[in-house]
Amino acid sequence: MVAELRGWMQAWWAAHPEATLTEIEGGLDEQVAALRVQVLQETLAQGERKVTMRSVATAVCPVCGAKMERSGRHKRRLKTTDGQVLELERAYLSCPRCGKGFLPPGP
Numbered sequence: 001m002v003a004e005l006r007g008w009m010q011a012w013w014a015a016h017p018e019a020t021l022t023e024i025e026g027g028l029d030e031q032v033a034a035l036r037v038q039v040l041q042e043t044l045a046q047g048e049r050k051v052t053m054r055s056v057a058t059a060v061c062p063v064c065g066a067k068m069e070r071s072g073r074h075k076r077r078l079k080t081t082d083g084q085v086l087e088l089e090r091a092y093l094s095c096p097r098c099g100k101g102f103l104p105p106g107p
Contacts, residue, residue: 001035001039004035005028005031005032005035008031009024009027009028009031012024012027012028012031033082033084034084036080036082036084037080037084037085037086040080040086041086041087041088044086044088045088045089059093061095061097061098061100062100062102063095063098063100064095064097064098064100066095066096066097066098067096068093068094068095069093069094069095069096070091070092070093071092071093071094071101072091072092073089073090073091073092074089074090074092074103075087075088075089075090076088076089076090076103090103091103
C-alpha cells in the first residue's frame with residue numbers, strides 16, 4: 001500500500017509541479033482516504049462471510065421465533081468516521097413463516 005501511495009504521489013506531483021505544500025497535502029489526504037475505504041471494504045467483505053454463516057445457523061425471527069433463512073443479498077451504504085462512503089453487499093435473512101426480514105448483525 002505504501003508503494004502504491006508513493007507511486008500515486010510522484011505522478012500527482014509531476015502533473016502539479018507548482019503545487020504548494022498545502023495542495024500536496026490535500027492531494028495526499030484524498031488518496032489516503034480512498035485507500036482507507038478500499039481496505040475497509042475488503043476487510044469487511046472477508047468478515048461478512050463468517051458473520052453470515054454464524055447468523056444463519058443461529059438466527060430466529062424476532063416476530064414469531066421461527067428459524068431464519070437466507071434470502072438473497074442486499075447492498076448497504078455506510079459512512080466512515082471521516083465521511084467516506086463504504087458500499088457493502090450483505091446476506092439478507094428472512095422468516096419462512098411470517099416473512100420478516102433483516103440484515104444479520106456484523107461488520
